[in-house]
Amino acid sequence: MKAMLLNKLSRLEENHSPLEMADLPEPLPNEHEILVKVSTCGVCHTELDEIEGRTPPPQMPVILGHQVVGRVAAAGRAASRFCGAPTRQVGERVGVAWIHSACGKCSHCLEGNENLCPEFSATGRDVNGGYAEYMTVAEDFCYPIPPIFSDAEAAPLLCAGAIGYRSLRLTGLNNGQSLGLTGFGASAHLVLMMVKFRFPNSRVYVFSRSEGERTFARELGAVWAGDTDEEAPEKLSAIIDTTPVWKPVVEALENLEPGGRLVVNAIRKEDVDKYYLLHLDYPTHLWMEKEIKTVANVARSDVREFLELAAEIPIRPEFQEFDLTDANQALFELKSRKIRGAKVLRVAR
Numbered sequence: 235m236k237a238m239l240l241n242k243l244s245r246l247e248e249n250h251s252p253l254e255m256a257d258l259p260e261p262l263p264n265e266h267e268i269l270v271k272v273s274t275c276g277v278c279h280t281e282l283d284e285i286e287g288r289t290p291p292p293q294m295p296v297i298l299g300h301q302v303v304g305r306v307a308a309a310g311r312a313a314s315r316f317c318g319a320p321t322r323q324v325g326e327r328v329g330v331a332w333i334h335s336a337c338g339k340c341s342h343c344l345e346g347n348e349n350l351c352p353e354f355s356a357t358g359r360d361v362n363g364g365y366a367e368y369m370t371v372a373e374d375f376c377y378p379i380p381p382i383f384s385d386a387e388a389a390p391l392l393c394a395g396a397i398g399y400r401s402l403r404l405t406g407l408n409n410g411q412s413l414g415l416t417g418f419g420a421s422a423h424l425v426l427m428m429v430k431f432r433f434p435n436s437r438v439y440v441f442s443r444s445e446g447e448r449t450f451a452r453e454l455g456a457v458w459a460g461d462t463d464e465e466a467p468e469k470l471s472a473i474i475d476t477t478p479v480w481k482p483v484v485e486a487l488e489n490l491e492p493g494g495r496l497v498v499n500a501i502r503k504e505d506v507d508k509y510y511l512l513h514l515d516y517p518t519h520l521w522m523e524k525e526i527k528t529v530a531n532v533a534r535s536d537v538r539e540f541l542e543l544a545a546e547i548p549i550r551p552e553f554q555e556f557d558l559t560d561a562n563q564a565l566f567e568l569k570s571r572k573i574r575g576a577k578v579l580r581v582a583r
Contacts, residue, residue: 235257235258235259235260235366235367235368236255236256236257236366236367236558237255237256237257237258237297237362237365237366237367238253238254238255238256238297238298238365238366238558238559238561238562239253239254239255239256239258239295239296239297240252240253240284240285240292240294240295240296240297240298241254241294241295242294243285243286243287243291243294244285244286245286246282246285246286246565246566246569247569250562250566251562252285252562252565253285253298253365253561253562253565255559258366260367260368261362261368261369261370262370263308263309263310263313263370264310264370265310265311265312265313266310266312266313266372266373266374267309267310267313267370267371267372267373268306268307268308268309268310268313268316268328268370268371268373268376269306269307269308269309269368269369269370270302270304270305270306270307270328270330270364270368270369270370270371270376271304271305271306271307271367271368271582272302272303272304272364272366272367272368272369272581272582273303273304273305273327273385273580273581273582273583274302274303274304274385274386274388274389274555274578274579274580274581275299275301275302275303275363275364275365275389275558275578275579275581276299276300276301276302276389276390276392276393276394276420276553276576276577276578276579277301277556277561277564277565277568277576277577277578277579278300278301278393278394278420279419279420279478279568280300280332280393280501281298281299281358281565282565282568282569283501283502284298284358284359285298285565288501288502289359289501289502290359292358292359292360293359293360293361296358296359296361296362296363297358297362297363297364297365297366297369298358298359298363298364298365299357299358299363299364299365299366299579300330300331300332300334300356300357300358300359300363300364300392300393301329301331301364301389301390301391301392301393301394301578302329302330302331302357302363302364302369302389302392303327303328303329303379303385303388303389303392304327304328304330304364304369304385304581304582305325305326305327305328306325306326306328307368309373310373313373314373315373315374316328316373316376316378326378327378327379327385328376328377328378328379329376329377329378329379329388329389329391329392329537329541330357330363330364330369330371330375330376330377330392331357331375331377331392331393331396331532331537332356332357332358332392332393332396332397332531332532333348333349333354333355333356333357333375333531333532333533333534333537334355334356334357334360334361334371334372334375335353335354335355335372335375336348336349336351336353336354336355337351337352337353340352340353346533346535347533348533348534349400349530349531349532349533349536350530350531354531356531357371364579364581365558365561365579365581366558366581367558367581367582374534375534377392377534377537377538377541379541380541380542380544380545382545382548383544383545383548386553386555386578386580387550387551387553389553389576389578390420390424390551390553390576390578391424391540391541391544391549391551392537393421393532394419394420394421394424394551394576395421395424395540395541395544395549395551396532396536396537396540396541397421397499397529397531397532397536398421398422398424398425398428398474398499398540399425399428399536399539399540399543400529400532400533400536401421401425401474401476401497401499401529402425402428402429402474403536404495404497404527404529405471405472405474405495405497406472406495407429407433407436407471407472408433408471409432409433409434409435409436410433410435410436411433411436411471411472412436412437412438412439412468412469412470412471412472413429413433413436413437413438413439413470413471413472413473413474414438414439414440414441414466414470414472414473414474414486414489415438415439415440415441415451415456415473415474415476416440416441416442416462416473416474416475416476416477416482416485416486417441417442417447417475417476417477417482418440418442418444418447418448418450418451418459419447419476420551420576420577421476421499422440422451422474422476423450423451423454423551423552424544424549424551425474426438426440426451426454426455426456427454427547427549428543428547428549430454430455431543431546431547432543437457437458437468438451438455438456438457439456439457439458439459439460439466439467439468439470439489440452440456440458440459440460441459441460441461441462441464441466441482441485441486441489442459442461442462443461443462444571447459448460448461450552462477462481462482462485463481463485465488465489466489469489469490469491469494470489470490470491470494471490471491471494471495472490472494472495472496472497473486473489473490473494473495473496473497474497474499475496475497475498475499475500476499476500477500478500478502478503478504479503479504480503480504483496483498483503483526484513484514484519487514487518487519487520487524487526488518488519490524492522492523492524493522493523493524493525494524494525495524495525495526495527496524496525496526496527497527497528497529498526498527498528498529499528499529500528500529551576552576553576553577553578554576554577554578555578555579555580556577556578556579556580557579557580558579558580558581560579561579564577564579
């Protein structure tokens, strides 16, 4: 099978083609797995973090990709969820997300917070992902795709949408309360769509360095969009930050109302020493019971619940499509902030 392979870490400023096309054997599913013939795979900021060494190190060489849509091509002997006995029918459309597996036994797993499991395993980092024609996955860690979505529309829902859904849930937002979104990429634009449906009386304010992103936010219904260092017209009940830097965090804290909550949805922020160059003032930024909460990964329930919500709304994500062979170009454009919605690789037609 054809696959785009990551063999070593590098910075995209220095290496514009970190992935190499390879011919690899088609993987075989074990007894509880299914084999997925990949149709599309979303391109995520997390892949930039993996390539540039900001996540726990991938098991290299590795096939990236954790927003995978495809069809069941085969099943292991004990796998029956998507192609059960007696017919063993294949061809059902499924999705694969960032969560590849968890132990199922720890307190976090038993509470439904598999994302916090110490044995959490990530698709496209700890095991091969969807930048390839085929991949295997445990049948309990993949999801039926609602028929309302095309393959390309469904791909960004599996990470950008699911992690946005978890971030919004962690804000504790109620209808009528105001929400800020700092950064406006693939995840944030889906959050705005969710808010307009679930909290129709809430006002959404967007902070972004990009004029293009600010314009896009207003088109989708943001009541205001400004730069990351601008002050919102009102104090906000909650803010979701999706940026890789510290300065927007400090600016967001200043824009929160008393008792407001900042939810940081980022795998990693810039180098810690830069933090000390920022001016964090306790009365201005932290006093009055303001909260900071971080988002880590997603649980299976986040993916399932978000796919149902997205179909109900329905959410139609903006996306740009690239051929699998152009994965490096898609990643470099993401790094260069050439973003409007999501980027999706077309693997099979």
